[in-house]
Amino acid sequence: MTTATASHDDHGDHSHHGPAKGIMRWVLTTNHKDIGTMYLWFSFIMLLTGGVMALIVRAELFQPGMQLIRPEFYNQMTTMHGLIMVFGAIMPAFVGLANWMVPLMIGAPDMALPRMNNWSFWILPFAFGMLLFTLFTEAGAPNFGWTFYAPLSTTYAPSSVTYFIFGVHMMGISSIMGAINIIVTILNLRAPGMTMMKMPLFVWTWFITAYLLVAVMPVLAGVVTMMLMDIHFGTAFFDAAGGGDPVLFQHVFWFFGHPEVYIMILPAFGIVSQIIPTFARKPLFGYASMVYATSSIAFLSFIVWAHHMFTVGLPLQAELFFMYATMLIAIPTGVKVFNWVSTMFRGSMTFETPMLFALAFVVLFTIGGFSGLMLSIAPADFQYHDTYFVVAHFHYVLVPGALFGIIAGVYYWLPKWTGHYYNESLGKFHFWMSFIGVNVTFFPMHFIGLAGMPRRIPDYALQFADFNAIATVGAFIFGFSQLIFLYLLIKTIRGGEKATDQVWEGAEGLEWTIPSPAPYHTFAEAPHVK
Amino acid sequence: MFFRTWQRLSSVVLGLVLAPAAMADWGLNMPQGITEVSQSIFELHMLIFWICVWIGVVVFGVMFYSIFKHRKSKGAVASKFHESLGLELLWTAVPTVILIAMAVPATTVLIQMYDTTNSDVDIKVTGHQWKWQYDYLGEDVGFFSNLTTTDDEIYNRTEKGENYLEEVDNHVVVPTGQKIRFLITSNDVIHAWWVPEIAVKKDAIPGYINESWALIPEGQEGIYRGKCAELCGVQHGFMPIVLEAVTADEYQVWLDDQRAGKVAEAAAAQGDFSYDELMVEGAAVYARSCAGCHGTEGQGMGSIFPALAGSSMALNDMAGHIDIVINGKPGTAMQSFSAQLTDVEIAAVITFERNAWGNDTGETVTPKMIIDAKK
Numbered sequence: 001m002t003t004a005t006a007s008h009d010d011h012g013d014h015s016h017h018g019p020a021k022g023i024m025r026w027v028l029t030t031n032h033k034d035i036g037t038m039y040l041w042f043s044f045i046m047l048l049t050g051g052v053m054a055l056i057v058r059a060e061l062f063q064p065g066m067q068l069i070r071p072e073f074y075n076q077m078t079t080m081h082g083l084i085m086v087f088g089a090i091m092p093a094f095v096g097l098a099n100w101m102v103p104l105m106i107g108a109p110d111m112a113l114p115r116m117n118n119w120s121f122w123i124l125p126f127a128f129g130m131l132l133f134t135l136f137t138e139a140g141a142p143n144f145g146w147t148f149y150a151p152l153s154t155t156y157a158p159s160s161v162t163y164f165i166f167g168v169h170m171m172g173i174s175s176i177m178g179a180i181n182i183i184v185t186i187l188n189l190r191a192p193g194m195t196m197m198k199m200p201l202f203v204w205t206w207f208i209t210a211y212l213l214v215a216v217m218p219v220l221a222g223v224v225t226m227m228l229m230d231i232h233f234g235t236a237f238f239d240a241a242g243g244g245d246p247v248l249f250q251h252v253f254w255f256f257g258h259p260e261v262y263i264m265i266l267p268a269f270g271i272v273s274q275i276i277p278t279f280a281r282k283p284l285f286g287y288a289s290m291v292y293a294t295s296s297i298a299f300l301s302f303i304v305w306a307h308h309m310f311t312v313g314l315p316l317q318a319e320l321f322f323m324y325a326t327m328l329i330a331i332p333t334g335v336k337v338f339n340w341v342s343t344m345f346r347g348s349m350t351f352e353t354p355m356l357f358a359l360a361f362v363v364l365f366t367i368g369g370f371s372g373l374m375l376s377i378a379p380a381d382f383q384y385h386d387t388y389f390v391v392a393h394f395h396y397v398l399v400p401g402a403l404f405g406i407i408a409g410v411y412y413w414l415p416k417w418t419g420h421y422y423n424e425s426l427g428k429f430h431f432w433m434s435f436i437g438v439n440v441t442f443f444p445m446h447f448i449g450l451a452g453m454p455r456r457i458p459d460y461a462l463q464f465a466d467f468n469a470i471a472t473v474g475a476f477i478f479g480f481s482q483l484i485f486l487y488l489l490i491k492t493i494r495g496g497e498k499a500t501d502q503v504w505e506g507a508e509g510l511e512w513t514i515p516s517p518a519p520y521h522t523f524a525e526a527p528h529v530k
Numbered sequence: 531m532f533f534r535t536w537q538r539l540s541s542v543v544l545g546l547v548l549a550p551a552a553m554a555d556w557g558l559n560m561p562q563g564i565t566e567v568s569q570s571i572f573e574l575h576m577l578i579f580w581i582c583v584w585i586g587v588v589v590f591g592v593m594f595y596s597i598f599k600h601r602k603s604k605g606a607v608a609s610k611f612h613e614s615l616g617l618e619l620l621w622t623a624v625p626t627v628i629l630i631a632m633a634v635p636a637t638t639v640l641i642q643m644y645d646t647t648n649s650d651v652d653i654k655v656t657g658h659q660w661k662w663q664y665d666y667l668g669e670d671v672g673f674f675s676n677l678t679t680t681d682d683e684i685y686n687r688t689e690k691g692e693n694y695l696e697e698v699d700n701h702v703v704v705p706t707g708q709k710i711r712f713l714i715t716s717n718d719v720i721h722a723w724w725v726p727e728i729a730v731k732k733d734a735i736p737g738y739i740n741e742s743w744a745l746i747p748e749g750q751e752g753i754y755r756g757k758c759a760e761l762c763g764v765q766h767g768f769m770p771i772v773l774e775a776v777t778a779d780e781y782q783v784w785l786d787d788q789r790a791g792k793v794a795e796a797a798a799a800q801g802d803f804s805y806d807e808l809m810v811e812g813a814a815v816y817a818r819s820c821a822g823c824h825g826t827e828g829q830g831m832g833s834i835f836p837a838l839a840g841s842s843m844a845l846n847d848m849a850g851h852i853d854i855v856i857n858g859k860p861g862t863a864m865q866s867f868s869a870q871l872t873d874v875e876i877a878a879v880i881t882f883e884r885n886a887w888g889n890d891t892g893e894t895v896t897p898k899m900i901i902d903a904k905k
Binding site for chain 2 (some may be wrong): 070151155204246281330335337341345367370379387458459464
């Protein structure tokens with residue numbers, strides 16, 4: 001096994017140390033690039049899995065009436081889609097990008113805790129294997145929504161809930177270890193001269209995200225453990241009949257859940273903040289304010305959780321507090337958007353695929369932010385809550401938000417990883433199909449939500465039929481467009497135009513000083529940052 | 531089917547092109563509703579919407595201006611500026627002012643929504659898997675409200691009716707011109723009682739009683755439809771709400787009718803029913819109250835909802851069968867039907883279950899047996 005310790009470096013020439021051969025390279029690897037690659041492929045497989053579930057949901061909703069599946073399976077599909085996309089696709093993809101890029105960006109030879117890194121990845125396939133296998137059990141998969149509100153997820157849950165709880169624990173362990181690793185790496189392994197305020201924004205946003213993960217994943221573990229106790233050991237945390245409190249579940253869950261949504265967007269902010277300056281050929285506007293804005297968002301994320309619970313009957317004072325705190329988030333988020341736009345202003349822009357995805361991110365994420373601002377107005381939320389308006393909102397911030405951020409990052413760094421440029425026309429084709437698909441899918445959901453369609457229903461009243469049909473068409477366009485991405489990735493890995501070290505004309509940073517493809521070991525000797 | 535799909539798609543494209551007047555049919559926006567509160571909410575919604583639109587126009591305007599003007603292919607040379615304290619202060623301060631301006635009316639409306647005092651009518655709303663129960667406090671009137679859309683409509687075996695999935699057997703009737711307080715709770719999991727036109731949405735939570743209110747102005751009599759808004763299990767999409775607003779006088783008449791109906795029901799239970807009468811009635815009750823979980827053919831559903839066809843309770847244990855229908859089974863989705871079905875209906879449905887789908891016990895359960903079992 002190869003490690004990148006100081007004593008190892010004493011051997012001198014590294015180029016002879018390649019990876020081990022065969023499957024064991026991947027099982028035993030402690031190399032941040034290998035682990036990053038595995039995270040990324042894993043999350044792509046999960047994206048397609050969760051995507052198929054979304055298409056099953058959309059196919060059933062194409063017309064009123066139950067055509068393809070039964071309501072009980074529908075609920076399993078919506079639940080598993082949410083869980084897999086959140087915990088299996090978005091989060092591991094960001095960890096994969098962090099594994100690949102954080103050491104390269106700060107001039108570190110590897111992650112600080114390489115063996116733990118291996119373990120935190122290899123937990124994931126087992127966690128999701130266990131979650132997915134419940135689909136084939138007699139009781140069926142979890143069917144209580146990805147937010148698994150008690151008592152629907154405790155007293156009234158299918159028996160597979162126990163596997164779900166175990167799976168969540170494993171994902172949590174993986175995330176916490178990954179986050180600790182990132183924090184330790186950033187704090188200890190920066191190259192000489194790489195002060196905190198010189199770190200690329202992707203490193204900064206991940207640093208803050210990692211703290212959020214360490215803070216809230218144990219809360220998630222706590223809430224599922226309380227469920228486990230209620231289900232199997234006779235406690236009544238969430239059972240009103242036993243003196244417990246179903247609303248307590250929601251408080252604990254959303255204390256995790258709200259920081260969690262920032263966990264899924266902050267690294268995307270970082271990626272976009274790398275890409276826009278590169279293709280505008282102009283330094284990022286307001287670097288310091290970006291760092292402060294990100295920190296403010298992270299802080300605020302801990303004091304807004306009950307805006308998910310405006311209709312549970314909170315006291316008026318609590319309702320007002322959470323409304324005001326939530327509205328405040330618009331300010332730092334606005335600062336970020338204004339900074340990105342100012343970075344483009346009077347730049348010298350070109351529009352390669354990563355830039356296209358980043359620009360779409362800025363526009364569509366902002367639209368998701370606008371609907372978020374509308375949702376923060378508590379009186380209006382009484383009409384919006386639990387409708388498709390909410391579904392539209394969080395898909396706008398998660399799909400053209402988080403997911404487009406990830407895809408932009410993959411296109412941006414792909415030549416560095418593989419040593420080949422991807423096919424630009426194919427990349428642009430993928431972008432435009434995704435862009436059209438995503439808007440055709442999610443924009444009509446604003447309308448059907450405002451018109452009164454609740455979320456999580458397998459069948460709907462006739463007045464919602466037309467927009468549902470459009471959304472389904474969009475979903476299939478978007479879903480199948482991702483196969484273009486898969487084809488492009490495989491093609492680029494296999495060959496293509498040779499990438500230069502700098503890759504992009506306007507790219508700046510340590511990761512662009514090393515050869516393309518990045519050698520198996522990099523920065524064995526720390527670079528000096530001026 | 532493919533042709534109909536194509537027709538729908540063409541109409542969709544046309545609809546997007548045509549004037550906004552045509553769009554009204556599409557249900558693009560939140561309903562203004564019929565109460566003062568619902569209209570205040572609608573105004574807040576439109577205010578924040580237009581604020582977002584204008585911010586969007588400015589921000590995206592600058593962005594697209596840069597995209598078209600400051601592109602390399604047009605020979606743009608990048609400038610190097612990357613800071614401006616003044617600008618950054620400005621775009622922190624301006625949104626702060628906008629947010630405060632927005633928070634003031636929002637707070638006013640919220641305080642109004644939370645004032646549930648001085649109500650004229652109190653209605654307790656209880657969520658059950660998957661129906662609503664209404665009790666008019668102090669009036670000795672109460673009933674359950676079940677979906678009436680048939681399985682044949684849902685599974686596309688017949689044409690769907692006009693109010694598909696938005697129709698129930700018993701409307702919740704309320705008077706106009708009076709302040710109605712809703713006391714909302716649940717018997718099992720969390721539901722949410724939502725009628726958009728009166729802007730009332732409140733979670734129904736076991737162990738809690740949430741309050742909400744509405745004052746429907748006189749002249750706004752009519753039927754208003756709502757739905758359960760919180761995922762509550764398999765039939766979450768199939769427990770609508772139908773609110774019927776009538777004048778205060780009509781409301782009093784309706785209350786008297788309800789009370790008279792109850793007396794008549796109790797008297798009827800003392801009468802004699804033939805096996806055939808009970809089987810006909812039982813089939814209807816089964817379809818409405820039992821088939822959702824136990825299946826239209828008594829086949830059950832998965833491992834959670836047991837089959838009734840061939841079950842040992844339905845074949846051998848009559849006392850247990852009567853008991854479980856009357857009292858339910860704690861800790862499971864099997865609820866008590868004692869209050870939601872009349873004695874005649876309970877007798878009929880048990881008779882039906884003991885004789886349908888090959889459960890040929892030949893036994894008849896009479897309403898009197900139910901009355902005795904309840905003692």
